[in-house]
Amino acid sequence: MQSVDYIISADYILPMDEELTVIKNGAVAIKGTEILDVGTSQEIFKKYTARTIISGEGKVVFPGLINTHTHAAMVYFRGIADDLPLKEWLENHIWPAENRWLSPEFISDAVELACLEMLKGGITTYNDMYFYEDAAGEATKRIGMRAVLGVGILDFPTKSASTTDEYFANAESFIKGWKGDRLITPCIAPHAPYTCGPETLKRAKALSEKFGIPVHIHLSEIEWEVGDTIVKFNKRPVEYLESIGFLDETVLAAHCTWVEENEIELLAKRKVGVSHCMESNLKLASGFAPVVTMLMAGVKVTFGTDGAASNNDLNVLSEMSTTAKVHKALSNNPTALDAKTALLMATRWGAEVLGLGKVTGSLEKGKSADIVMADLKKPHLTPMYNIYSNIVYSMRPSDMEMVMVDGKIVVNEGKLMTADELGILYKAEKWGEKISSEGMV
Numbered sequence: 001m002q003s004v005d006y007i008i009s010a011d012y013i014l015p016m017d018e019e020l021t022v023i024k025n026g027a028v029a030i031k032g033t034e035i036l037d038v039g040t041s042q043e044i045f046k047k048y049t050a051r052t053i054i055s056g057e058g059k060v061v062f063p064g065l066i067n068t069h070t071h072a073a074m075v076y077f078r079g080i081a082d083d084l085p086l087k088e089w090l091e092n093h094i095w096p097a098e099n100r101w102l103s104p105e106f107i108s109d110a111v112e113l114a115c116l117e118m119l120k121g122g123i124t125t126y127n128d129m130y131f132y133e134d135a136a137g138e139a140t141k142r143i144g145m146r147a148v149l150g151v152g153i154l155d156f157p158t159k160s161a162s163t164t165d166e167y168f169a170n171a172e173s174f175i176k177g178w179k180g181d182r183l184i185t186p187c188i189a190p191h192a193p194y195t196c197g198p199e200t201l202k203r204a205k206a207l208s209e210k211f212g213i214p215v216h217i218h219l220s221e222i223e224w225e226v227g228d229t230i231v232k233f234n235k236r237p238v239e240y241l242e243s244i245g246f247l248d249e250t251v252l253a254a255h256c257t258w259v260e261e262n263e264i265e266l267l268a269k270r271k272v273g274v275s276h277c278m279e280s281n282l283k284l285a286s287g288f289a290p291v292v293t294m295l296m297a298g299v300k301v302t303f304g305t306d307g308a309a310s311n312n313d314l315n316v317l318s319e320m321s322t323t324a325k326v327h328k329a330l331s332n333n334p335t336a337l338d339a340k341t342a343l344l345m346a347t348r349w350g351a352e353v354l355g356l357g358k359v360t361g362s363l364e365k366g367k368s369a370d371i372v373m374a375d376l377k378k379p380h381l382t383p384m385y386n387i388y389s390n391i392v393y394s395m396r397p398s399d400m401e402m403v404m405v406d407g408k409i410v411v412n413e414g415k416l417m418t419a420d421e422l423g424i425l426y427k428a429e430k431w432g433e434k435i436s437s438e439g440m441v
Contacts, residue, residue: 004048005407006030009041010056010373012387015363016063016347020340022387028061030369033182033407038363054402058377060387062343063362064124064146064370064405065316066350069216069254069275069304071130072114072140072147073107076431077309086222086284086310094309095158101435102159104135109427111139116416116424117314119145121397124370124405126314127252127275127304127354129189129216131160133174137184144410144418146370148354149178150189150216153204155196164200168207175211182406185213185356192218193237194228198244205246214250214355220263221255222286238263247272252353254304256294257287264290268298273353276345278323280306291323292331295341302350316346320392339392373402 006029013026015038027044029037037044074094081093107130118126125146128136133149140147151171152160161167175186190196190204208215220226220237229237238259241247249271256274259267267274276289294301303319305311320342327337351361360370376384380394403411410418 001049002036002047004029004031004036004050006052006054006369007044007048007050008054008056008061008371008373008402008404009044010059010061011376012060013038013363014060014062014343014387016344017362017364020344026061028363028369028371030404030407033368035363035365035367035369037365054373056373058375059373059401060376060391061363061371061373062391063347064360064372064403065122065346066302066354066361067118067123067126067305067314067316068252068273068302068350068353069277069306070114070126070128070314071307071309072126072128072136072314073110073130074307074309075114075117075314076101076106076110076428076435077307078312080309080435082312086286087224089284089310097435098131099159100438102131104132106431107132107135108139109431111136112143112419112424113428114308114314115140115143115145116419116421117308119143119403119405119411119416120400120414121315121317122372122374122400122403123314123316124372124403125351125354125356125360127187127216129191129254131158133186134177137174137178137181141181141183142419143416144183144405144408146183146360146368146405148185148187148214148216148356149174150187150214151175153188153190153196153200155200168203171207175207175213179211179213185354186211187214187216189216192221192225193240194225201241201246202244208250214252215246216252217254219253219256220258221281222284223258226258236260236263238266242266242270249273250355254306255281255286255289257281257289259290259294261293264294264297264299267294272299273349274299274301275304275353276301276319276323277304277306277311278319278326280310282322282326283312284310288326288330291327292333292336295337300349300353301345302353303346315397317391317395317397320346324392339386339388342392343388369404369407371402371404372400374399375401
Protein backbone atom coordinates (compact mmCIF):
# COMPACT_ATOMS: atom_id res chain seq x y z
CA MET A 1 0.00 0.00 0.00
CA GLN A 2 1.21 3.49 -0.87
CA SER A 3 1.65 6.04 1.89
CA VAL A 4 -0.06 9.43 1.47
CA ASP A 5 -0.49 12.49 3.65
CA TYR A 6 -4.28 12.66 3.70
CA ILE A 7 -7.27 10.56 2.84
CA ILE A 8 -10.47 12.60 2.88
CA SER A 9 -13.68 10.58 2.73
CA ALA A 10 -17.28 11.74 2.38
CA ASP A 11 -20.79 10.57 1.60
CA TYR A 12 -20.45 12.39 -1.73
CA ILE A 13 -17.39 13.36 -3.77
CA LEU A 14 -17.98 15.71 -6.70
CA PRO A 15 -14.75 15.77 -8.76
CA MET A 16 -16.27 18.23 -11.31
CA ASP A 17 -14.55 16.28 -14.06
CA GLU A 18 -15.71 16.13 -17.69
CA GLU A 19 -18.41 13.57 -16.85
CA LEU A 20 -19.61 15.52 -13.77
CA THR A 21 -19.29 12.30 -11.82
CA VAL A 22 -20.95 11.78 -8.45
CA ILE A 23 -19.04 9.33 -6.25
CA LYS A 24 -21.10 8.09 -3.33
CA ASN A 25 -19.11 6.98 -0.28
CA GLY A 26 -15.97 8.32 -1.93
CA ALA A 27 -12.50 9.43 -0.93
CA VAL A 28 -9.59 11.57 -2.12
CA ALA A 29 -5.92 10.65 -1.56
CA ILE A 30 -3.49 13.56 -1.21
CA LYS A 31 0.30 13.52 -1.16
CA GLY A 32 2.17 16.76 -0.62
CA THR A 33 0.37 19.51 -2.46
CA GLU A 34 -1.36 17.28 -5.02
CA ILE A 35 -4.29 14.98 -5.47
CA LEU A 36 -3.00 11.46 -6.01
CA ASP A 37 -6.26 9.60 -6.53
CA VAL A 38 -10.06 9.90 -6.35
CA GLY A 39 -12.51 7.02 -6.09
CA THR A 40 -14.81 5.11 -3.81
CA SER A 41 -13.71 4.80 -0.19
CA GLN A 42 -13.32 1.06 -0.69
CA GLU A 43 -10.94 1.60 -3.63
CA ILE A 44 -8.89 4.32 -1.95
CA PHE A 45 -8.45 2.55 1.41
CA LYS A 46 -7.36 -0.63 -0.39
CA LYS A 47 -4.55 1.24 -2.19
CA TYR A 48 -3.33 3.83 0.34
CA THR A 49 -2.45 4.37 3.97
CA ALA A 50 -2.53 7.93 5.28
CA ARG A 51 -0.80 9.95 7.97
CA THR A 52 -4.13 11.72 8.51
CA ILE A 53 -7.62 10.43 7.73
CA ILE A 54 -10.45 12.96 7.63
CA SER A 55 -13.71 11.10 7.95
CA GLY A 56 -16.61 12.70 6.17
CA GLU A 57 -19.75 10.98 7.36
CA GLY A 58 -22.66 13.26 6.52
CA LYS A 59 -20.38 15.42 4.36
CA VAL A 60 -19.80 16.38 0.73
CA VAL A 61 -16.40 17.12 -0.82
CA PHE A 62 -15.92 19.18 -3.98
CA PRO A 63 -13.31 21.52 -5.51
CA GLY A 64 -12.75 24.90 -3.91
CA LEU A 65 -14.98 27.60 -5.39
CA ILE A 66 -13.40 30.25 -7.60
CA ASN A 67 -14.28 33.94 -7.46
CA THR A 68 -13.31 35.23 -10.92
CA HIS A 69 -13.83 38.96 -10.32
CA THR A 70 -13.37 40.96 -7.16
CA HIS A 71 -11.58 43.91 -5.62
CA ALA A 72 -10.66 42.15 -2.40
CA ALA A 73 -9.44 45.11 -0.34
CA MET A 74 -12.73 46.94 -0.90
CA VAL A 75 -14.16 44.90 2.01
CA TYR A 76 -13.11 47.91 4.09
CA PHE A 77 -15.57 50.03 2.08
CA ARG A 78 -18.45 47.61 2.62
CA GLY A 79 -21.64 49.62 3.13
CA ILE A 80 -20.23 52.99 2.06
CA ALA A 81 -22.58 54.99 -0.18
CA ASP A 82 -25.06 52.19 -0.77
CA ASP A 83 -28.16 52.53 -2.96
CA LEU A 84 -26.63 54.79 -5.61
CA PRO A 85 -26.10 54.44 -9.39
CA LEU A 86 -22.71 52.99 -10.36
CA LYS A 87 -21.26 56.17 -11.90
CA GLU A 88 -22.23 58.36 -8.94
CA TRP A 89 -21.20 55.72 -6.40
CA LEU A 90 -17.81 55.25 -8.07
CA GLU A 91 -16.84 58.82 -8.97
CA ASN A 92 -18.31 60.72 -5.99
CA HIS A 93 -17.74 58.26 -3.17
CA ILE A 94 -15.47 55.27 -3.85
CA TRP A 95 -12.69 57.01 -5.77
CA PRO A 96 -12.43 59.81 -3.15
CA ALA A 97 -12.34 57.19 -0.37
CA GLU A 98 -9.59 55.30 -2.19
CA ASN A 99 -7.55 58.47 -2.72
CA ARG A 100 -7.78 59.18 0.99
CA TRP A 101 -7.11 55.73 2.43
CA LEU A 102 -5.28 53.40 0.08
CA SER A 103 -1.80 52.33 1.19
CA PRO A 104 0.12 49.06 1.43
CA GLU A 105 -0.93 48.75 5.09
CA PHE A 106 -4.62 49.31 4.24
CA ILE A 107 -4.47 46.74 1.42
CA SER A 108 -2.69 44.14 3.55
CA ASP A 109 -5.16 44.40 6.43
CA ALA A 110 -8.22 44.52 4.17
CA VAL A 111 -7.10 41.56 2.07
CA GLU A 112 -6.76 39.49 5.25
CA LEU A 113 -10.43 40.17 5.98
CA ALA A 114 -11.42 39.34 2.40
CA CYS A 115 -9.48 36.06 2.48
CA LEU A 116 -11.05 35.15 5.81
CA GLU A 117 -14.53 35.73 4.40
CA MET A 118 -13.87 33.89 1.16
CA LEU A 119 -12.14 30.85 2.68
CA LYS A 120 -14.91 30.39 5.23
CA GLY A 121 -17.33 30.42 2.30
CA GLY A 122 -15.46 27.67 0.42
CA ILE A 123 -13.61 29.94 -2.02
CA THR A 124 -10.02 28.80 -2.51
CA THR A 125 -9.04 31.03 -5.48
CA TYR A 126 -9.90 34.63 -6.29
CA ASN A 127 -9.15 36.94 -9.21
CA ASP A 128 -8.40 40.49 -8.10
CA MET A 129 -8.13 43.90 -9.72
CA TYR A 130 -6.78 46.61 -7.46
CA PHE A 131 -3.72 48.52 -6.28
CA TYR A 132 -0.62 47.82 -4.13
CA GLU A 133 -0.88 44.19 -5.17
CA ASP A 134 2.46 43.29 -3.59
CA ALA A 135 0.80 43.86 -0.22
CA ALA A 136 -2.21 41.85 -1.39
CA GLY A 137 0.03 38.99 -2.51
CA GLU A 138 1.90 38.86 0.77
CA ALA A 139 -1.34 38.86 2.81
CA THR A 140 -2.98 36.24 0.59
CA LYS A 141 0.03 33.93 0.67
CA ARG A 142 0.41 34.35 4.43
CA ILE A 143 -3.17 33.12 4.93
CA GLY A 144 -2.64 30.36 2.37
CA MET A 145 -5.16 31.21 -0.34
CA ARG A 146 -4.68 31.01 -4.11
CA ALA A 147 -5.12 34.20 -6.16
CA VAL A 148 -4.68 35.80 -9.55
CA LEU A 149 -3.73 39.38 -8.69
CA GLY A 150 -4.22 42.05 -11.32
CA VAL A 151 -2.37 45.35 -11.08
CA GLY A 152 -4.89 48.07 -11.88
CA ILE A 153 -4.10 50.33 -14.84
CA LEU A 154 -5.83 53.69 -15.46
CA ASP A 155 -5.26 56.77 -17.57
CA PHE A 156 -5.62 59.12 -14.60
CA PRO A 157 -3.73 59.41 -11.30
CA THR A 158 -4.62 57.56 -8.09
CA LYS A 159 -2.82 57.00 -4.80
CA SER A 160 -0.82 54.16 -6.37
CA ALA A 161 0.48 55.98 -9.47
CA SER A 162 0.60 59.47 -10.98
CA THR A 163 1.02 58.58 -14.65
CA THR A 164 0.24 55.71 -17.01
CA ASP A 165 3.98 55.00 -17.23
CA GLU A 166 4.13 54.65 -13.45
CA TYR A 167 1.19 52.20 -13.45
CA PHE A 168 3.00 50.05 -16.01
CA ALA A 169 6.30 50.25 -14.13
CA ASN A 170 4.51 49.08 -10.96
CA ALA A 171 2.82 46.29 -12.91
CA GLU A 172 6.04 45.02 -14.47
CA SER A 173 7.81 45.03 -11.12
CA PHE A 174 4.95 43.09 -9.54
CA ILE A 175 4.84 40.56 -12.38
CA LYS A 176 8.59 39.89 -12.21
CA GLY A 177 8.42 39.53 -8.43
CA TRP A 178 5.61 36.96 -8.36
CA LYS A 179 5.89 35.04 -11.65
CA GLY A 180 6.19 31.33 -10.90
CA ASP A 181 4.80 31.47 -7.37
CA ARG A 182 2.71 28.42 -6.38
CA LEU A 183 -0.21 30.41 -4.97
CA ILE A 184 -0.02 33.88 -6.54
CA THR A 185 -0.39 34.37 -10.29
CA PRO A 186 0.36 37.92 -11.48
CA CYS A 187 -2.03 39.54 -13.94
CA ILE A 188 -2.40 42.83 -15.80
CA ALA A 189 -5.69 44.66 -15.21
CA PRO A 190 -6.56 47.68 -17.37
CA HIS A 191 -9.68 48.94 -15.64
CA ALA A 192 -12.12 49.38 -18.55
CA PRO A 193 -12.37 50.74 -22.12
CA TYR A 194 -13.78 54.02 -20.75
CA THR A 195 -10.90 54.59 -18.31
CA CYS A 196 -8.05 53.33 -20.53
CA GLY A 197 -7.40 54.67 -24.01
CA PRO A 198 -6.53 52.42 -26.96
CA GLU A 199 -2.78 52.83 -26.54
CA THR A 200 -3.01 51.90 -22.86
CA LEU A 201 -5.08 48.82 -23.70
CA LYS A 202 -2.62 47.74 -26.41
CA ARG A 203 0.26 48.27 -24.03
CA ALA A 204 -1.43 46.12 -21.38
CA LYS A 205 -2.04 43.36 -23.92
CA ALA A 206 1.60 43.51 -25.01
CA LEU A 207 2.73 43.14 -21.39
CA SER A 208 0.46 40.12 -21.04
CA GLU A 209 2.03 38.54 -24.10
CA LYS A 210 5.55 39.37 -22.96
CA PHE A 211 5.15 37.58 -19.63
CA GLY A 212 2.48 35.01 -20.52
CA ILE A 213 -0.02 36.24 -17.94
CA PRO A 214 -3.80 36.79 -17.91
CA VAL A 215 -5.61 40.06 -18.65
CA HIS A 216 -8.48 41.20 -16.40
CA ILE A 217 -10.83 44.00 -17.52
CA HIS A 218 -14.32 45.40 -16.87
CA LEU A 219 -16.37 45.24 -20.04
CA SER A 220 -19.86 46.53 -20.94
CA GLU A 221 -20.91 46.79 -17.31
CA ILE A 222 -23.40 49.65 -17.69
CA GLU A 223 -25.41 51.07 -20.56
CA TRP A 224 -23.66 54.44 -20.26
CA GLU A 225 -20.32 52.75 -21.01
CA VAL A 226 -21.66 51.35 -24.29
CA GLY A 227 -22.89 54.76 -25.42
CA ASP A 228 -19.60 56.39 -24.49
CA THR A 229 -17.63 53.83 -26.53
CA ILE A 230 -19.91 54.26 -29.54
CA VAL A 231 -19.48 58.05 -29.42
CA LYS A 232 -15.69 57.80 -29.16
CA PHE A 233 -14.97 54.89 -31.50
CA ASN A 234 -18.16 54.26 -33.47
CA LYS A 235 -18.16 50.70 -32.13
CA ARG A 236 -19.69 48.82 -29.22
CA PRO A 237 -17.17 47.85 -26.50
CA VAL A 238 -16.53 44.24 -27.58
CA GLU A 239 -16.25 45.29 -31.24
CA TYR A 240 -13.86 48.06 -30.23
CA LEU A 241 -11.57 45.68 -28.28
CA GLU A 242 -11.61 43.29 -31.23
CA SER A 243 -10.59 46.13 -33.58
CA ILE A 244 -7.45 46.86 -31.56
CA GLY A 245 -6.44 43.19 -31.28
CA PHE A 246 -7.18 42.92 -27.57
CA LEU A 247 -9.40 39.83 -27.40
CA ASP A 248 -8.11 36.27 -26.96
CA GLU A 249 -8.20 33.37 -24.51
CA THR A 250 -5.98 35.17 -21.98
CA VAL A 251 -8.67 37.82 -21.37
CA LEU A 252 -11.18 37.60 -18.52
CA ALA A 253 -13.97 40.15 -19.05
CA ALA A 254 -15.99 41.10 -15.99
CA HIS A 255 -19.73 41.80 -16.25
CA CYS A 256 -20.55 41.84 -20.01
CA THR A 257 -24.00 43.06 -19.02
CA TRP A 258 -24.73 45.04 -22.21
CA VAL A 259 -23.44 42.75 -24.95
CA GLU A 260 -25.40 42.02 -28.13
CA GLU A 261 -25.49 38.86 -30.24
CA ASN A 262 -22.61 39.78 -32.58
CA GLU A 263 -20.48 40.69 -29.56
CA ILE A 264 -21.26 37.35 -27.92
CA GLU A 265 -20.16 35.62 -31.11
CA LEU A 266 -16.86 37.53 -30.93
CA LEU A 267 -16.34 36.55 -27.28
CA ALA A 268 -16.95 32.90 -28.18
CA LYS A 269 -14.71 33.05 -31.25
CA ARG A 270 -11.83 34.59 -29.30
CA LYS A 271 -12.41 32.27 -26.29
CA VAL A 272 -12.72 35.20 -23.90
CA GLY A 273 -13.81 34.16 -20.40
CA VAL A 274 -16.62 36.09 -18.74
CA SER A 275 -17.11 36.75 -15.03
CA HIS A 276 -20.79 37.23 -14.25
CA CYS A 277 -21.41 39.38 -11.15
CA MET A 278 -25.14 38.96 -10.72
CA GLU A 279 -25.61 40.36 -7.22
CA SER A 280 -23.46 43.46 -7.84
CA ASN A 281 -25.31 44.09 -11.11
CA LEU A 282 -28.65 43.74 -9.31
CA LYS A 283 -27.66 46.06 -6.46
CA LEU A 284 -26.35 48.78 -8.78
CA ALA A 285 -29.21 48.23 -11.27
CA SER A 286 -26.60 47.78 -13.99
CA GLY A 287 -28.76 45.37 -15.99
CA PHE A 288 -29.00 41.67 -16.76
CA ALA A 289 -26.16 39.99 -18.63
CA PRO A 290 -27.40 37.58 -21.34
CA VAL A 291 -25.82 34.62 -19.58
CA VAL A 292 -27.98 31.88 -21.10
CA THR A 293 -27.29 33.22 -24.60
CA MET A 294 -23.56 33.37 -23.87
CA LEU A 295 -23.53 29.80 -22.58
CA MET A 296 -25.42 28.57 -25.65
CA ALA A 297 -22.87 30.35 -27.86
CA GLY A 298 -20.00 28.53 -26.16
CA VAL A 299 -18.72 31.35 -23.93
CA LYS A 300 -17.34 30.12 -20.61
CA VAL A 301 -19.25 32.17 -18.04
CA THR A 302 -18.07 32.05 -14.43
CA PHE A 303 -18.97 33.75 -11.14
CA GLY A 304 -17.52 36.90 -9.61
CA THR A 305 -18.70 38.65 -6.49
CA ASP A 306 -17.27 42.03 -7.50
CA GLY A 307 -16.01 44.03 -4.51
CA ALA A 308 -17.81 43.97 -1.17
CA ALA A 309 -18.50 47.68 -1.59
CA SER A 310 -21.02 46.87 -4.32
CA ASN A 311 -22.38 43.44 -3.37
CA ASN A 312 -21.95 43.55 -0.23
CA ASP A 313 -20.38 40.17 0.47
CA LEU A 314 -17.89 37.76 -1.11
CA ASN A 315 -20.17 34.74 -1.39
CA VAL A 316 -20.02 32.58 -4.52
CA LEU A 317 -22.64 30.19 -3.12
CA SER A 318 -25.24 32.96 -3.17
CA GLU A 319 -24.06 34.09 -6.61
CA MET A 320 -24.79 30.58 -7.93
CA SER A 321 -28.25 30.42 -6.39
CA THR A 322 -29.31 33.95 -7.37
CA THR A 323 -27.93 33.65 -10.89
CA ALA A 324 -29.60 30.32 -11.64
CA LYS A 325 -32.98 31.55 -10.41
CA VAL A 326 -32.88 34.98 -12.07
CA HIS A 327 -31.87 33.62 -15.45
CA LYS A 328 -34.59 30.99 -15.33
CA ALA A 329 -37.08 33.82 -14.87
CA LEU A 330 -35.50 36.07 -17.53
CA SER A 331 -35.48 33.28 -20.12
CA ASN A 332 -38.93 32.04 -19.04
CA ASN A 333 -37.37 28.60 -18.89
CA PRO A 334 -37.03 26.70 -15.57
CA THR A 335 -34.51 24.33 -17.18
CA ALA A 336 -32.08 27.14 -18.05
CA LEU A 337 -28.82 27.25 -16.07
CA ASP A 338 -29.31 24.02 -14.14
CA ALA A 339 -27.53 23.24 -10.88
CA LYS A 340 -24.77 21.12 -12.45
CA THR A 341 -23.88 23.93 -14.86
CA ALA A 342 -23.87 26.47 -12.02
CA LEU A 343 -21.39 24.46 -9.95
CA LEU A 344 -19.27 23.85 -13.04
CA MET A 345 -19.13 27.63 -13.61
CA ALA A 346 -18.04 28.11 -9.99
CA THR A 347 -15.26 25.50 -10.11
CA ARG A 348 -13.62 24.01 -13.22
CA TRP A 349 -14.63 26.75 -15.65
CA GLY A 350 -13.50 29.39 -13.17
CA ALA A 351 -10.03 27.86 -13.13
CA GLU A 352 -9.94 27.50 -16.90
CA VAL A 353 -10.78 31.12 -17.70
CA LEU A 354 -7.98 32.22 -15.35
CA GLY A 355 -5.43 29.98 -17.04
CA LEU A 356 -5.35 27.65 -14.02
CA GLY A 357 -7.18 24.70 -15.55
CA LYS A 358 -4.19 22.40 -15.12
CA VAL A 359 -3.74 23.49 -11.51
CA THR A 360 -7.15 23.63 -9.83
CA GLY A 361 -10.92 23.65 -10.41
CA SER A 362 -11.51 19.89 -10.25
CA LEU A 363 -10.50 16.92 -8.11
CA GLU A 364 -8.30 14.98 -10.49
CA LYS A 365 -4.94 13.23 -10.27
CA GLY A 366 -2.04 15.68 -10.51
CA LYS A 367 -4.01 18.81 -9.68
CA SER A 368 -3.40 20.84 -6.55
CA ALA A 369 -5.40 19.77 -3.52
CA ASP A 370 -7.81 22.72 -3.37
CA ILE A 371 -10.73 21.04 -1.64
CA VAL A 372 -13.75 21.94 0.47
CA MET A 373 -15.78 19.72 2.76
CA ALA A 374 -19.29 20.83 3.71
CA ASP A 375 -21.58 19.48 6.41
CA LEU A 376 -24.84 18.07 5.02
CA LYS A 377 -26.44 17.46 8.42
CA LYS A 378 -28.30 20.75 8.38
CA PRO A 379 -32.05 21.44 8.27
CA HIS A 380 -31.76 23.40 5.02
CA LEU A 381 -29.86 20.55 3.35
CA THR A 382 -32.21 17.76 4.42
CA PRO A 383 -33.49 15.49 2.88
CA MET A 384 -31.00 14.70 0.13
CA TYR A 385 -32.33 13.83 -3.31
CA ASN A 386 -29.88 15.66 -5.59
CA ILE A 387 -26.50 16.76 -4.24
CA TYR A 388 -25.96 19.38 -6.97
CA SER A 389 -29.35 20.92 -6.26
CA ASN A 390 -28.71 21.11 -2.52
CA ILE A 391 -25.33 22.78 -2.99
CA VAL A 392 -26.50 25.38 -5.51
CA TYR A 393 -29.90 26.26 -4.09
CA SER A 394 -29.54 25.60 -0.36
CA MET A 395 -25.94 25.61 0.86
CA ARG A 396 -24.55 28.45 2.99
CA PRO A 397 -20.99 29.54 3.85
CA SER A 398 -21.57 28.41 7.44
CA ASP A 399 -21.87 24.83 6.14
CA MET A 400 -18.18 24.78 5.19
CA GLU A 401 -16.36 22.60 7.68
CA MET A 402 -12.91 22.10 6.14
CA VAL A 403 -11.06 24.00 3.41
CA MET A 404 -7.73 22.86 1.97
CA VAL A 405 -5.53 24.87 -0.40
CA ASP A 406 -2.49 23.32 -2.09
CA GLY A 407 -2.59 20.37 0.29
CA LYS A 408 -2.71 22.50 3.45
CA ILE A 409 -5.75 22.73 5.72
CA VAL A 410 -6.54 26.44 6.09
CA VAL A 411 -10.02 26.13 7.62
CA ASN A 412 -10.89 23.36 10.06
CA GLU A 413 -14.22 22.95 11.84
CA GLY A 414 -15.16 26.31 10.38
CA LYS A 415 -12.19 28.15 11.93
CA LEU A 416 -9.26 29.78 10.11
CA MET A 417 -6.06 27.90 10.97
CA THR A 418 -3.45 30.21 9.43
CA ALA A 419 -4.14 33.55 11.15
CA ASP A 420 -5.91 35.06 14.13
CA GLU A 421 -9.57 35.59 13.16
CA LEU A 422 -10.26 37.94 16.07
CA GLY A 423 -7.16 39.96 15.24
CA ILE A 424 -8.30 40.35 11.61
CA LEU A 425 -11.75 41.52 12.76
CA TYR A 426 -10.23 43.89 15.32
CA LYS A 427 -8.08 45.59 12.66
CA ALA A 428 -11.12 45.90 10.40
CA GLU A 429 -13.12 47.56 13.17
CA LYS A 430 -10.31 50.06 13.83
CA TRP A 431 -10.05 50.97 10.14
CA GLY A 432 -13.83 51.38 10.03
CA GLU A 433 -13.67 53.80 12.95
CA LYS A 434 -11.00 55.89 11.18
CA ILE A 435 -12.96 56.01 7.92
CA SER A 436 -16.20 56.90 9.76
CA SER A 437 -14.48 59.63 11.76
CA GLU A 438 -13.76 61.57 8.58
CA GLY A 439 -17.34 61.47 7.36
CA MET A 440 -16.63 59.11 4.45
CA VAL A 441 -19.69 56.93 5.14
